[in-house]
Each structure stands twice: as structure tokens, then as C-alpha cells.
Amino acid sequence: MAILEAKKLTKIFGDDPKKAIPLLEKGWSKDKILKESKLTVGVNQAEFSIESGQIFVIMGLSGSGKSTLVRLLNRLIEPTTGQLLFNGSDVLRMNPEQLRQYRRKHIGMVFQKFALFPHRTVIQNIEYGLEIQGIEKKKRREMAMESLKLVGLSGYEDSYPHQLSGGMQQRVGLARGLANDPEILLMDEAFSALDPLIRKDMQDELLELQTKMKKTIVFITHDLDEALRIGDQIALMKDGSIVQIGTPEEILMQPANKYVERFVEDVDLSKVLTASHAMEKAETITIDRGPRVALQFMRDRGVSSLYVVDRSMTLLGLVSAEDAAAALKDSKGLEDVMQKEVPITSPDSLLNELFEMMGNAKLPVAVIDDTGRLRGVVIKGAVLAALAGNGNSLLDGGDSE
Numbered sequence: 001m002a003i004l005e006a007k008k009l010t011k012i013f014g015d016d017p018k019k020a021i022p023l024l025e026k027g028w029s030k031d032k033i034l035k036e037s038k039l040t041v042g043v044n045q046a047e048f049s050i051e052s053g054q055i056f057v058i059m060g061l062s063g064s065g066k067s068t069l070v071r072l073l074n075r076l077i078e079p080t081t082g083q084l085l086f087n088g089s090d091v092l093r094m095n096p097e098q099l100r101q102y103r104r105k106h107i108g109m110v111f112q113k114f115a116l117f118p119h120r121t122v123i124q125n126i127e128y129g130l131e132i133q134g135i136e137k138k139k140r141r142e143m144a145m146e147s148l149k150l151v152g153l154s155g156y157e158d159s160y161p162h163q164l165s166g167g168m169q170q171r172v173g174l175a176r177g178l179a180n181d182p183e184i185l186l187m188d189e190a191f192s193a194l195d196p197l198i199r200k201d202m203q204d205e206l207l208e209l210q211t212k213m214k215k216t217i218v219f220i221t222h223d224l225d226e227a228l229r230i231g232d233q234i235a236l237m238k239d240g241s242i243v244q245i246g247t248p249e250e251i252l253m254q255p256a257n258k259y260v261e262r263f264v265e266d267v268d269l270s271k272v273l274t275a276s277h278a279m280e281k282a283e284t285i286t287i288d289r290g291p292r293v294a295l296q297f298m299r300d301r302g303v304s305s306l307y308v309v310d311r312s313m314t315l316l317g318l319v320s321a322e323d324a325a326a327a328l329k330d331s332k333g334l335e336d337v338m339q340k341e342v343p344i345t346s347p348d349s350l351l352n353e354l355f356e357m358m359g360n361a362k363l364p365v366a367v368i369d370d371t372g373r374l375r376g377v378v379i380k381g382a383v384l385a386a387l388a389g390n391g392n393s394l395l396d397g398g399d400s401e
């Protein structure tokens with residue numbers, strides 16, 4: 001079920017903001033509305049639904065409305081019109097007390113400029129929100145220590161922010177956002193101030209944390225690579241409107257319009273596409289068949305080798321036409337002649353890794369999922385086609401999720 005759902009969620013800045021609503025409904029652009037009415041469109045009729053446990057990335061250029069949108073979610077900015085549902089209940093109708101509970105118990109927030117208090121220690125910084133909520137001292141210290149542990153900073157509780165590196169300060173910011181154990185974590189450009197290597201580490205850690213804690217994360221970035229790396233869903237914004245929502249693959253392979261296309265055209269596909277995008281159906285034979293059947297299959301299917309599997313598709317080896325012919329001659333079974341050393345990879349390994357691996361290998365690479373089952377096979381030509389941006393046909397044919 002959706003944990004957050006927005007319907008025509010809209011924010012207009014300026015005097016008498018509701019005046020702009022009929023203009024938006026007529027389809028006027030942000031520019032035109034500003035010219036004609038002096039009102040600024042922050043967010044234009046946003047519609048989305050975020051499933052519990054997802055990382056929902058909001059991406060877009062500066063001024064496109066990302067921060068406004070995320071602040072509508074906890075009503076730090078009051079929406080002009082529209083609906084916002086949290087677990088089905090209307091956030092915009094909450095009274096002040098309900099709203100306070102919603103923010104305290106269910107939402108955490110992490111900002112770009114860490115916003116740490118310089119004269120408070122690390123642990124005092126993390127406790128800050130809990131203190132405001134009136135949680136008693138011993139309890140809040142416990143919660144803060146737990147949160148500090150989560151971000152890998154145990155031992156630094158009595159340090160001051162200026163004694164920490166940028167990456168560590170950002171972790172403190174993250175620990176503060178997590179301290180009340182919220183279901184939803186809002187992160188506004190949380191990693192943008194970090195240098196690239198630390199940023200990548202933080203992305204990995206966030207993904208790990210996410211796996212462990214199953215938070216719902218709304219993550220803002222203007223960095224496409226970051227969005228593609230961590231997003232389960234990506235919403236791309238332009239001039240206050242969401243122009244497309246989709247998985248990273250959908251955004252890349254099926255851009256909704258020219259704008260999205262231009263946004264993603266410089267992406268290095270080899271760092272985004274995975275084996276599951278380029279793989280094809282593997283021709284197989286079960287181990288209990290004999291070499292004669294193997295040769296017949298090869299003839300019928302026009303291939304010169306078959307993957308040998310058991311009945312649950314666990315990969316056991318590869319048998320070539322020569323192997324099968326030799327087995328037939330010597331009255332042996334497939335298991336006696338098949339090659340057991342077969343190059344394999346996982347469905348989510350990146351094509352650039354595969355590309356290196358396949359450089360001078362003669363055999364295609366078998367794609368094995370984490371239960372050991374054969375999912376498909378990647379041949380060199382398909383990798384090249386995918387990297388050339390010729391991926392739509394592959395996506396349609398493959399069984400990527």
C-alpha cells in the first residue's frame with residue numbers, strides 16, 4: 001500500500017495564490033503565470049504514490065520545485081490546493097496536534113547544509129529533535145546513541161561538528177533524521193555538498209541502511225547518476241510539474257518526452273544497464289537427457305551448444321556439439337562430457353563490468369540469480385547493442401522486472 005499519495009498537490013507563491021489555480025488547469029506555463037499574475041508556481045498539480053519501503057527520488061534542475069515539493073510532504077510549506085494522504089489519511093486536514101504527531105513520529109528530515117549546531121556535541125545535535133519533542137533525557141540519549149551507531153559514528157558522540165570531516169558531519173545529519181525512528185525520511189540534496197568519492201560511499205550506506213531498516217525515503221537530487229543509483233522510482237520535475245515518474249530503466253529507456261530525453265542523453269549506459277537488460281533466453285537441456293537428444297535440440301534450435309541444467313533450472317554445465325558427439329560415440333552421459341567451468345554473472349551486474357569480463361572470452365556469459373537458477377545468457381553483440389542505446393527492443397524481449 002502507498003504510504004504517501006499526492007493528488008493534484010499544488011503550491012503557488014505570492015499574494016492571493018488561489019488565483020493561479022484556474023490558470024494551471026487551463027495549462028498555462030509557469031512563465032506565463034508569472035508574467036500575467038505575478039504569482040510563482042512552486043509545484044504544479046503533482047500526482048504520485050510512494051510505496052512503503054521505496055526510495056523515491058525527486059530530480060530536476062535548480063528552481064524546478066524539488067525542495068518545495070518535499071516540504072509540502074510534512075507541511076513545512078502549506079499546500080495551496082490538492083490532497084496528500086499518509087497511510088490513507090488526509091495530511092492537509094490534520095489539526096495542529098495531529099500534524100505535530102505526524103511530524104514527530106513519522107517523518108525525519110535531512111538537509112544539504114547539515115545544519116548542525118556548532119556549540120553542541122555530536123550526540124547533543126542528534127538529540128535536538130527528541131529534546132524538542134519533550135522526550136526525557138535518558139530515553140533520548142539512548143535513542144540518539146542507537147542512531148549514531150546506525151551511521152557508523154559510535155565513539156564520536158562527544159566531538160564537536162568542526163572536528164569532523166564533511167562526510168562525518170553529513171552522517172550526523174542523517175543520524176539526527178533517523179533519531180525518532182521515522183517511517184519516512186525526507187532528504188533534500190543531502191549528499192550534494194560532499195566530494196564525489198565520499199558521496200558514493202554515502203549512497204552505498206544509505207542503500208544498506210535502507211535494506212536493514214526498510215524506511216521510505218524521499219530523496220532529492222539534481223544529479224542524474226545519483227538518482228539512477230539509488231532510486232526505486234524517479235520523478236523528474238520541470239517548472240513545478242512532474243514530467244515523468246518511472247524506474248531508472250523506464251526513465252532511461254522510455255523517456256516520456258524530448259525534455260526527459262535531453263536530460264538523460266549523456267548518461268553512460270554501461271554504468272546503469274545490467275546483465276538482465278542485455279540477456280537473452282538460454283537454450284538448455286536437462287541433465288537426464290542423453291547426447292542424442294542434445295544433438296537433436298541443437299539442430300532444431302540452430303545452436304552449437306546447450307546449457308545443462310537440472311529440473312529446477314540450476315546451471316550444471318555447458319555441452320557443445322562436439323562434446324555430445326563424443327559422448328554418443330563412447331556411450332557416455334552429458335555429465336561426463338560437459339564443461340563445468342562456465343563464465344557466469346548475476347542479473348544486476350553492470351554492463352561495463354561484463355564488457356571487461358567478455359573482452360577475450362569465447363563463451364557467452366550465463367546469468368544466474370541468487371538462488372542459482374539460470375535466467376538467461378549474455379552474448380557480446382547484445383552488450384554492444386545495449387551500450388549503443390539500442391536497448392528498447394532488448395527491454396521488450398527480456399524479462400527484466
Ligand SMILES: Nc1ncnc2c1ncn2[C@@H]1O[C@H](COP(=O)(O)OP(=O)(O)OP(=O)(O)O)[C@@H](O)[C@H]1O
Nearest residue numbers: 013040041042061062063064065066067068069222
Ligand atoms: N518562499 C518562496 N517564495 C517565493 N517563491 C519561492 C519560495 N520558495 C521557492 N520559490 C520558488 O518556487 C520555485 C521552486 O523552488 P524550489 O526551491 O522548490 O526549487 P528546487 O528545485 O529545490 O531548486 P534547487 O535545486 O535550486 O534547490 C522557484 O521558482 C522558486 O523561486
Ligand SMILES: [Mg+2]
Nearest residue numbers: 066067068188
Ligand atoms: Mg532545493
